[in-house]
Amino acid sequence: MPVSSTTHLVLIPSYNPGRKVLATVRAARAQWTPVWVVVDGSTDGSADWLTEEAAKDPGLRVLVMSENQGKGSAVLHGITVAAQQGFTHALTMDSDGQHPETLIPDFMAASQAEPEAMVLGKPVFGPEAPLVRVLGRKLSNGWANLETLGVGIGDSLYGFRVYPIAPLMRVMHGTRFMRRFDFDPEAVVRLSWAGVRPINIDAPVRYFTPEEGGVSHFNYLRDNLLLSGMHTRLFTGFVLRLPLLLWRRLTG
Template sequence: MKLIAVIPVYNHGEAVGAVVRAIRGHGLPVLLVDDGSEPGCAAVLDALAQADEGVQLCRLAVNQGKGGAVMAGLRAAAAQGWTHALQIDADGQHDTADVPKFAAAAAAEPGYFICGCPIYDASVPKARLYGRYATHVWVWINTLSMAVRDSMCGFRVYPLDRVVPLIDSVHIGRRMDFDVEVAVRLVWRGVPVRNVATRVRYPAGGVSHFRALQDNLLISWMHTRLFFGMLPRLPLLLWRKLA
């Protein structure tokens, strides 16, 4: 297994440095994907890449959304010969102390999609916490399983030989709908899932790019598309469940 961390970044200049240093402390190389950040954040990313040969920078000229940035990073990682990519957010929400746990899970089961299952502290906004359950239910319906415990967690490891052909062959949402949709479609393709518990916190003053109206509409439309995509797959999903 050759594992690299892929971090999508959009104007998280104040937080991303600590995330990168923590991941590098675990010995993992890092690929930063600058998703059209403002000049101040772009300068921070340039400095991180110049200071450490284990940090690469991929720059997107126009903002693509979180999903677009992650997909650009996954394609770049695969082209360089990496076999697995650890996705983690740039805003410091995810507990980088769990990076070795995710890496070990991927090494033990290299064909699996390793998906973070959040353990929240008191900092989580209650509206965001309760709103996630609607997505959980739809994912369980659209996969006819509870294989993915939390499809919205952006801390995960992908086997690149399974996820890159997927994102190259079908349209997947490029914004906050990406994490959910790619998880469902990996299950549809028969990729087994391992859920890994991890602590998640919402830092005071943290920058969130979640747009309440627009992104909730995108996610609702995604669930609708996936439901009608599940229907022709229903016999196969039922057969797998029975098997």
């Protein structure tokens, strides 16, 4: 039986994942209630498939955005509605089956034990993981830990994590960024600046081949340029906040 909660929900932002999304949602529902999916302007028919699924499953809710606005925008839409209904925490996971749904209860338990923290997945890669992705995230992780004075962010890019909703909404409303692929790394940096402590838990990640139904929307040039611009912006913010961060580190 899935664990049920009135404070913690699973939130899945989704954009053109193909049929893999149904397996992902069913696997998540086997572990947790409720599960919400935010369809981010998908054009692959997944909004219809998920709506049909939700009609048969009261533990599943589907929110449909009319246009593609990016992962961060989808998460913000989902947590805004969730907060209005009394939820305090959201576990985000990708819709393409890469994230380990069997660890949902463990991550939620860690969050429930320390509700003021954010629980971050630290990816354990299989042999199929693209080397350029593995090496590229090391650079992003290095920048994130510099920008937070080494507060302890295990991985800045892995999207399997539990956020406390209220502080995440505050930092998102405080910037016009964090709306697309830059959401995950910028969220952990800005939440760290806001005093939200990270808890890191190892979690496997799987990269599916196209033959296995794998879908990737990652564009190496576009998204690496986006990340580079993001870290330039965050480093500027880090310099401005450095006295506060040093004081917090010395007195914490």
